[in-house]
Amino acid sequence: MLGRASSCDVTPAASAVSCVIRSFRGSLSPVGKINNNNSGPGERYLPRKMAAQEVQPSETIAKLKLESETLKTKLEEERAKLHDVELHQVAEKVEPLGQFVMKTRRTLKGHGNKVLCMDWCKDKRRIVSSSQDGKVIVWDAFTTNKEHAVTMPCTWVMACAYAPSGCAVACGGLDNKCSVYPLSLDKNENLAAKKKSVAMHTNYLSACSFTNSDMQILTSSGDGTCALWDVESGQLLQSFHGHAADVLCLDLAPSETGNTFVSGGCDKKANVWDMRTGQCIQSFETHESDINSVRYYPSGDAFASGSDDATCRLYDLRADREVAIYSKESIIFGASSVDFSLSGRLLFGGYNDYTINVWDVLKGTRVAILFGHENRVSTLRVSPDGTAFCSGSWDHTLRVWA
Amino acid sequence: MSNNSANSSNLVIAQKAVKQLRLEASIRRVKVSQAAADLKTFCLQNASKDPLLVGVPSSDNPFRPPKSCALF
Numbered sequence: 001m002l003g004r005a006s007s008c009d010v011t012p013a014a015s016a017v018s019c020v021i022r023s024f025r026g027s028l029s030p031v032g033k034i035n036n037n038n039s040g041p042g043e044r045y046l047p048r049k050m051a052a053q054e055v056q057p058s059e060t061i062a063k064l065k066l067e068s069e070t071l072k073t074k075l076e077e078e079r080a081k082l083h084d085v086e087l088h089q090v091a092e093k094v095e096p097l098g099q100f101v102m103k104t105r106r107t108l109k110g111h112g113n114k115v116l117c118m119d120w121c122k123d124k125r126r127i128v129s130s131s132q133d134g135k136v137i138v139w140d141a142f143t144t145n146k147e148h149a150v151t152m153p154c155t156w157v158m159a160c161a162y163a164p165s166g167c168a169v170a171c172g173g174l175d176n177k178c179s180v181y182p183l184s185l186d187k188n189e190n191l192a193a194k195k196k197s198v199a200m201h202t203n204y205l206s207a208c209s210f211t212n213s214d215m216q217i218l219t220s221s222g223d224g225t226c227a228l229w230d231v232e233s234g235q236l237l238q239s240f241h242g243h244a245a246d247v248l249c250l251d252l253a254p255s256e257t258g259n260t261f262v263s264g265g266c267d268k269k270a271n272v273w274d275m276r277t278g279q280c281i282q283s284f285e286t287h288e289s290d291i292n293s294v295r296y297y298p299s300g301d302a303f304a305s306g307s308d309d310a311t312c313r314l315y316d317l318r319a320d321r322e323v324a325i326y327s328k329e330s331i332i333f334g335a336s337s338v339d340f341s342l343s344g345r346l347l348f349g350g351y352n353d354y355t356i357n358v359w360d361v362l363k364g365t366r367v368a369i370l371f372g373h374e375n376r377v378s379t380l381r382v383s384p385d386g387t388a389f390c391s392g393s394w395d396h397t398l399r400v401w402a
Numbered sequence: 403m404s405n406n407s408a409n410s411s412n413l414v415i416a417q418k419a420v421k422q423l424r425l426e427a428s429i430r431r432v433k434v435s436q437a438a439a440d441l442k443t444f445c446l447q448n449a450s451k452d453p454l455l456v457g458v459p460s461s462d463n464p465f466r467p468p469k470s471c472a473l474f
Contacts, residue, residue, distance in 0.1 A: 061409070064416035071423035082433045090438040094446070102454070105465040125464070142464055242422070283426060299444045301437070319437035320429060343448035344441070345455055362442055387453040388465045402454070402465040 079321045087314070087323045091362035097345070100358060100368040105388065108139050108398040110146055115392035116173070117207075117379045121162045124385045128169045129398055130157035136171045138183065141390065141400050150181055150191045159207045163214040170198070170217055172205035178219050180231055199229045206248045211275075212255055218275075220247040226263050228275060240273050242280040249293045254300045262303050264291030270305050270315065284315050286322045293337040297361075298344045304361075306335030312349050314361065326359040328366060337379050342386030350377030350391050356401075372399055 113133035120127055126147070130136045134155045138148040154175035161170045163180075172178040178199035181191050199205065203222035210217055211228075216237065220226045226240040226247055245266035253260045259275040270291055272282040289308035296303045302316045302323070311327040312335050326347060333353035340347055340361070347359040356370040356377055375394035382389040388402040449455055453463065460466040 061412055061416050064413075064420050067420050068416065068423060071420065071427050075423065075427050078427065078431065082431050084433050085435045085438065087434070087438045087441065090435065091442055094442060097455075101457075279425070280422060281425070282429065297441070297444075298448070299441070301444075302441060316434070316437040316441065318432045318440075319434045320431045321434070323434060323438060323441075341452050341454040343445050343452035343455055345445045345449060345452065362445055382454070385453070386451075387458065387463055389454070400465055402463055 079319075082319060083321065087362065088364040094362055096363065097360055097367050102358070102368065102370060102401050104372050104399045105402045106141055106144050106400040108141070108144055108400070109396070110137055110139075111135060111396045111398075113396060114375075114394040115378060115396060115398055116156065116158050117160045117171075118381060118390055118392045118398060119160055119162045119169075120381055120383050120390065121166045122164055122384055123166055124383050124387070126162070126166065127390055127398065127400075128160050128162050128171075129379075129392055130160035130171050130173070131396070132156050136160055136169065136181075138169065139398070141388075148183055148191060150195075152179075156204070159205050159219075161208050161210055161217075163210050164212065165214050168214060170208050170210065172199065172208060172219070174204050176201045176204060176221070178205050178208045178217060178229070180217070196231070196234075198231050198234050199227060200234075201225070201227070203246070206246065207250050209250060209252055209261075211252060218250060218252065218261060220250045220263055222246040224265070226250060226261075226273065238275065238278045240271075240278055240280070242271055242273075242283070243267050243269060248290060251295050251303065253296055254298065256300060258300075262294045262296065264294040264305055264307075266290045268307075270294055270303070272303075272317065282317060282320060284322060286313060287311070289334070292334065295339050298340055298342065304338050304340065304347055306338040306349050308334035310334055310351075312338050312347060312359065314347075324361070324364050326357075326364060326366070331357065336377060337381075339380055339382045339389065341382060341389075348380055348382065348389055350380040350393075352376045354393070354395075356380065356391060370401065373397070 111131040113131050115129055115131050118129040125142050127139045127141050134152045136150045137146055156174045157171050158173040168180050168182045170178055170180045177197050180196045180198055182194050199219045201221035201223045205221055207220045215231050217229050224243045228238040230237055243265040247263050247265040250261055250263040262272050264270045268287045270284045271280045274281050287307040287309050291305050291307045293306040304314050306312045310331050311325050313322050314324040316323045333351050335349045335351050337350045345361055347361050349357045354373045357366055358368040360367050373393040373395050377391050377393050379392040388400050390400045392398045
């Protein structure tokens with residue numbers, strides 16, 4: 001008992017969070033025993049002061065638990081009241097989409113192991129990708145040439161991002177850090193020498209993204225938290241606590257909508273956060289397994305998620321509920337990453353069964369399956385001008401589709 | 403003693419959870435019909451500008467191979 005309590009007090013995020021789950025279950029049993037008037041000889045001899053101390057916190061916890069359950073029910077009721085129609089019903093009169101011809105137009109080969117993450121540069125032609133082999137490569141997607149390559153000191157580089165200026169890339173993974181590398185025009189320059197360590201988590205880095213400028217980075221981690229960092233000083237500007245398990249993904253709201261972002265985690269929850277206050281403002285828990293990817297709808301009023309439960313879902317922020325599920329009985333493998341086309345009408349999902357499914361967001365139907373990768377699709381992003389999208393896979397390659 | 407500190411941290415956690423739920427319960431919501439209509443409107447308004455949706459001529463799409471290659 002003593003050992004468990006002290007580890008709760010001392011260690012940060014992850015073990016404290018798992019302590020919560022264990023403690024809640026543990027606290028229920030002592031309540032009945034202490035309040036029981038027919039208690040055995042042991043309890044009768046407890047000093048009165050200690051008995052009072054032991055009783056009150058448990059009673060208050062029981063009250064709080066009750067209020068918690070009541071609030072949850074009320075939340076569900078409020079959400080249900082507004083559920084007057086389904087999205088696909090509203091979209092019945094919309095013209096169905098025609099046949100899609102989307103093919104692999106470029107294949108980027110060069111990684112020595114699974115590609116884990118990729119991001120587009122704002123110039124719509126450069127791509128940064130990271131791999132299990134510890135390498136981060138910058139490609140020119142038009143020509144398929146490699147422009148830069150960095151070797152990280154760790155394997156499993158699970159996250160990478162391009163800076164808005166196009167002058168730097170950020171990456172990290174099992175090293176628990178997010179590092180920024182300025183990209184030099186001099187091809188011979190050793191990029192690793194200019195590396196700047198920005199973020200420090202207590203577990204693996206799962207995702208990272210620059211905010212509107214090169215000056216701030218948002219990260220998510222296996223330690224259950226997200227954090228906002230100042231690149232220049234490496235200072236922690238804001239941390240976001242609320243997930244009960246590893247956070248696997250995040251996405252920033254389109255700049256017009258304001259300072260919020262959404263994160264998804266192994267606790268099956270998708271949380272929307274206020275970047276300035278660190279407060280979780282909305283939370284959605286309808287997936288049945290880990291949420292691997294979250295992406296805002298282009299208008300900023302909704303977001304999509306992809307999960308190990310083999311579904312992608314659409315959540316509307318103003319209705320505060322899930323409004324569509326994209327699934328088929330034949331799709332049984334998890335969706336690892338999702339992204340919208342420019343108008344938001346199409347949702348691209350990369351899956352663990354090596355395919356990419358293209359969904360009609362409004363009607364909820366699948367409009368195409370794309371084959372080509374020879375292993376799991378791990379990452380997928382539409383280009384900034386919407387002319388193409390890129391997918392990365394455990395088959396060591398990236399493909400650009402248009 | 404150890405039971406006490408575990409209980410008080412449970413208390414803090416429970417208080418935080420209730421506070422968070424109160425916040426979430428109090429936000430303003432719109433009907434799904436309204437929200438869905440807005441999503442649909444956005445899609446339709448931007449459909450013509452969506453290259454992956456409507457397709458662009460091969461000459462405009464940088465990724466589609468050009469029909470002929472001019473060599474000088």
